[in-house]
Amino acid sequence: xxxxxxxxxxxxxxxxxxxxxxxxxxxxxxxxxxxxxxxxxxxxxxxxxxxxxxxxxxxxxxxxxxxxxxxxxxxxxxxxxxxxxxxxxxxxxxxxxxxxxxxxxxxxxxxxxxxxxxxxxxxxxxxxxxxxxxxxxxxxxxxxxxxxxxxxxxxxxxxxxxxxxxxxxxxxxxxxxxxxxxxxxxxxxxxxxxxxxxxxxxxxxxxxxxxxxxxxxxxxxxxxxxxxxxxxxxxxxxxxxxxxxxxxxxxxxxxxxxxxxxxxxxxxxxxxxxxxxxxxxxxxxxxxxxxxxxxxxxxxxxxxxxxxxxxxxxxxxxxxxxxxxxxxxxxxxxxxxxxxxxxxxxxxxxxxxxxxxxxxxxxxxxxxxxxxxxxxxxxxxxxxxxxxxxxxxxxxxxxxxxxxxxxxxxxxxxxxxxxxxxxxxxxxxxxxxxxxxxxxxxxxxxxxxxxxxxxxxxxxxxxxxxxxxxxxxxxxxxxxxxxxxxxxxxxxxxxxxxxxxxxxxxxxxxxxxxxxxxxxxxxxxxxxxxxxxxxxxxxxxxxxxxxxxxxxxxxxxxxxxxxxxxxxxxxxxxxxxxxxxxxxxxxxxxxxxxxxxxxxxxxxxxxxxxxxxxxxxxxxxxxxxxxxxxxxxxxxxxxxxxxxxxxxxxxxxxxxxxxxxxxxxxxxxxxxxxxxxxxxxxxxxxxxxxxxxxxxxxxxxxxxxxxxxxxxxxxxxxxxx
Ligand SMILES: [Zn+2]
Ligand SMILES: [Zn+2]
Ligand SMILES: [Zn+2]
Numbered sequence: 001x002x003x004x005x006x007x008x009x010x011x012x013x014x015x016x017x018x019x020x021x022x023x024x025x026x027x028x029x030x031x032x033x034x035x036x037x038x039x040x041x042x043x044x045x046x047x048x049x050x051x052x053x054x055x056x057x058x059x060x061x062x063x064x065x066x067x068x069x070x071x072x073x074x075x076x077x078x079x080x081x082x083x084x085x086x087x088x089x090x091x092x093x094x095x096x097x098x099x100x101x102x103x104x105x106x107x108x109x110x111x112x113x114x115x116x117x118x119x120x121x122x123x124x125x126x127x128x129x130x131x132x133x134x135x136x137x138x139x140x141x142x143x144x145x146x147x148x149x150x151x152x153x154x155x156x157x158x159x160x161x162x163x164x165x166x167x168x169x170x171x172x173x174x175x176x177x178x179x180x181x182x183x184x185x186x187x188x189x190x191x192x193x194x195x196x197x198x199x200x201x202x203x204x205x206x207x208x209x210x211x212x213x214x215x216x217x218x219x220x221x222x223x224x225x226x227x228x229x230x231x232x233x234x235x236x237x238x239x240x241x242x243x244x245x246x247x248x249x250x251x252x253x254x255x256x257x258x259x260x261x262x263x264x265x266x267x268x269x270x271x272x273x274x275x276x277x278x279x280x281x282x283x284x285x286x287x288x289x290x291x292x293x294x295x296x297x298x299x300x301x302x303x304x305x306x307x308x309x310x311x312x313x314x315x316x317x318x319x320x321x322x323x324x325x326x327x328x329x330x331x332x333x334x335x336x337x338x339x340x341x342x343x344x345x346x347x348x349x350x351x352x353x354x355x356x357x358x359x360x361x362x363x364x365x366x367x368x369x370x371x372x373x374x375x376x377x378x379x380x381x382x383x384x385x386x387x388x389x390x391x392x393x394x395x396x397x398x399x400x401x402x403x404x405x406x407x408x409x410x411x412x413x414x415x416x417x418x419x420x421x422x423x424x425x426x427x428x429x430x431x432x433x434x435x436x437x438x439x440x441x442x443x444x445x446x447x448x449x450x451x452x453x454x455x456x457x458x459x460x461x462x463x464x465x466x467x468x469x470x471x472x473x474x475x476x477x478x479x480x481x482x483x484x485x486x487x488x489x490x491x492x493x494x495x496x497x498x499x500x501x502x503x504x505x506x507x508x509x510x511x512x513x514x515x516x517x518x519x520x521x522x523x524x525x526x527x528x529x530x531x532x533x534x535x536x537x538x539x540x541x542x543x544x545x546x547x548x549x550x551x552x553x554x555x556x557x558x559x560x561x562x563x564x565x566x567x568x569x570x571x572x573x574x575x576x577x578x579x580x581x582x583x584x585x586x587x588x589x590x591x592x593x594x595x596x597x598x599x600x601x602x603x604x605x606x607x608x609x610x611x612x613x614x615x616x617x618x619x620x621x622x623x624x625x626x627x628x629x630x631x632x633x634x635x636x637x638x639x640x641x642x643x644x645x646x647x648x649x650x651x652x653x654x655x656x657x658x659x660x661x662x663x664x665x666x667x668x669x670x671x672x673x674x675x676x677x678x679x680x681x682x683x684x685x686x687x688x689x690x691x692x693x694x695x696x697x698x699x700x701x702x703x704x705x706x707x708x709x710x711x712x713x714x715x716x717x718x719x720x721x
Contacts, residue, residue, distance in 0.1 A: 012468045043071050047145050050127070055138040059090050061129045065094045073151035074098070075162035079126065089131075096125040097162065097432075098149055155199065164203045166211060172411040174208065177216055181453040181466040184212050219461060225254040225681045228460035230666040232259055241265060243306075244327040247320065253680040256317060258324045259464075260293075260306030262631070263475065267303040268329050269293050271599060271609050274435045275305070275334035276361070278315070278446055279342060284456075286681075287315050291321060294446060296435050298604035299481040300510045302445055304471045305329070309460070318348035326352065326586040336434055341366040341423075357432045360424040362386050363444050365417070372413035378406040387426050389566060395427035426709075432565045434601070449473065460681075485509045485602050494519045498589040499580065506591070514574055521577030527585040539585065541578040549576045573597030 042064070055061045062078070069076045075097040082091035098121045128142040157163055166174070170191055177187045188208045192198045204212075219227060230248065236242040241262040247255045260268075278292045289312070292500040293305040306325060310317040326333070335356045337349055341364060349358055371383055381402045388395065399418065408414045453473075454466045485508045494500045496519055503515040524544045531538040535557045542550040554563045562583075563569075568576035575595045583591070598604060641651035705716040 002197060022504075026132050033284055042068050045051075047143055050143050051140050054135075055129065056646065058089050058129075058131075058138065061092060061127070061138055061140075062094060065127045066391055069096070070163060071154075072159055073101055073154060074123075074125070074147065074156055075160050080128075090133075091128070091130045093126055093128040096123040096147060098123040098147070099126065121149050157640055158199075158202055159204065164207055166207070169202075171211065172209060178212055178215065179465065181462075181469055183455060187212075216459060216462065218679075219459075223681050224459045228257075229254075231464060233460055235259075243328070245324050247311075248312075251529060251680060254460075255311040256309065256320050256324075257330070257460075258306060258308040258321060258329050260325075264303075264305050264471075265328060265535060266605075266608075267297065268293075268295070268305045270305060270331065270605050271297050272305065272329065272332055272334055273433060273599065274336045274338065275356075276341070278361075279340060280344070280447070280454075284309070284454075284458045284460065288462070289461075290450075292450075293325060293445060297478055297598055297600070298332050298511070299478060299485070299508045300435075301477050301481060302474050303478070304474060307467050309463075313342065313344055313353075314346045315347050317435065319343050319352060322352040336432055338434070355504075357429065358423060359429055359432075359434065360420070362424060364426050368413075369417075373408065373411060375406055375408075378402065378408065381405075386424055389430060389568065389571075390427050394426050395421075395425055405418040426571070429681055430571045431574060432571065434571060435573065479508065479510065495523050496580070496584060499583065500589065502590045506596060506602070508604075509602050511574065514572075518568075518577040519580050522580030522584055525577060525581035529580045537580045537582075537586075539580045551576075553578050553582045555582055555586070557586075561594050562592065569595060569597075573600055626713070 045068075053064070055064065062076075065076050076094050077093040077097045077099075077311065078092070080091070080093040080098070081089055085282060091172060098119055101120050101122055102118060124144045125147045126142070126144050127140060129138045130141045131137075132139050152160060171567055172186050173191065177190065178184070182190075183292050185205075188198075188201075188205055192201050192503050195201055229244075232242075232244045236244060239262050242259070243261075243265065245256075272295060276294045278294065280290045280292070284290065289310045291308045291310060293307070294302050295305060297303045308321045308325070310321060331352055334356050336359060337353060338359045338361050339345055339349065341360045346358065351359040365386065366379070366383055369379055373379065373382075384397055385395070385402065388398065390398070399421075403409050403414060403418075417424075449470050453470050454463060458466060488509075490504050490509065490512060492500050492504065494516060500519055503519065504512050506512075507515055521543075525541050526544055527539050527541045527545075529537055530540045530552075531532040537555040537557065538555040539555065540550045541553060542548075552565050556562075562575070562579045563577050564578045566576050566578060569573065569579065574597070575591065585680065598607075602606075637655075639653060641647045705713045
């Protein structure tokens, strides 16, 4: 890979030798003379010229011959040497690197790999120089010009192993790109583009892979798990609200790992009502399953609550993970959980989050359907049915229709999916709040981001770093959305401007757009009061032109509570168009407080920070909030104080003063078990690939007559007749 000969002189391989063909390294203190070989370019030197050359030292001879070789298309290596009685070199022979022949014995049978191709071919080309002690100069004593082989074309010289090398900047760029999760082949392409093509790279693809491999080994010296744990420990040192925990096997190897940083924990406090799990496989060198805990923030964007690596996918691993998650989140339970349907995860959720509603990820479900049922008509109708906002009775009718229409009543996947309909059909789940999770774009988004940033062969440390890149990507999106929501105002377009204006001021921009859709819908609705019961009103709403479909809305004027039978608000936290139609009918100009879902408002996060700073009842929460508020102020300080040096010095001094003052008052509490010592790498789990798609439904079907597996009702031996 590197020109090993140059190591002889202890020179850094990054420095390399001059590629120019001027003899500027020759000793030259006399005046110029037209005929002296010193004044010619190396390419023009004849054998006679070279025989007259003199050099200051041995290294100069080597550099000369190496440059000569590069120009002519061969490579060199150091050969014979003679020393005087003091041990200093007085003669050196440098040969074409194809001189000589391979000495090692060829044993055909025992080798797995092919023999390295032969390069030596007894080439006689060489230079020999000797120190002339009288003048203290090195003189060429013999020079063979002819080779026994073809020389390499000038353009291809850079492909010879002897001349391939990385410059300092190429190395640094490659390492930086690797650190942010770029694949090695893309790094190579990037550097090639910089230099105007692959032909101009002074190294090849294999060199690049070797460089990266070596770099990765350096990073995890002393064990990958150790490096990963000490990295997390370092994070915990900078972020006192960082949480990390792991378990070890009997042989002191890493088994399970969970971590969440400060922002994740604050996000969960604000938006932890709906929790999504995603398991990914084969995304690290140990083939351990990765679980990502995520949810959606007030802008409907994905927020990551934490990440876990599991030894395996059994119930006890998942239980450990969920319990650790709860520990990190101050025991706050989610109200709803969305998963991809893994059976042991489902069981663990039942045990750890007994009160949470469980729902299957519609994106995963639809993807499974695509694999199991190859019928585009069915797939389209099935997708509609997942999201159909209808009553349970209507769902059943539609399902039967659909199965009959596509003749799928005997399809086992269809049967099994129907049996779990209460886990995926909106008709069964619409009383439950799921936020925007049902749109599934979140799940899809996480999967594609992980694919982009996390590489299959990642070590633990790289994997943790790459996950941080993914998370910071999301957090940056939140900052942008937060800014747009706060500092810009939408143009009002509906014919109910007071309601629309109120919504624009209250909700984040993304949620405002959804509310506006409902307001627009309300404009085209007919509403009539059907019953008046004291202060309670019952309305019937229908869309203009569709009188046969109507929804009933209940309006309690004293309490300011509106309820619609479509349950849109219960499910998504957004008032439906029927409710807006009633507000319009009653000339209500603001959205009643009971219909403003806090988690979708602009202040969902900032209010939380402010209101909880001094709540003595929950010390954990207080700590969290103080950190959030402090963090926000500190980053403002950083922005201001970095602009000029006097501001910087002033800010620095007062920060350091404050820190020393506070440090004297008490020590920081320690973090979970991140302070433990020495952790062995996890064993590589034999790859079993991504779980087979149907494994989620492998529950064996029981006979409905006798309850035994292995046969169905029709063939039941215990049937009455
Ligand atoms: Zn040769
Ligand atoms: Zn999913
Ligand atoms: Zn409604």
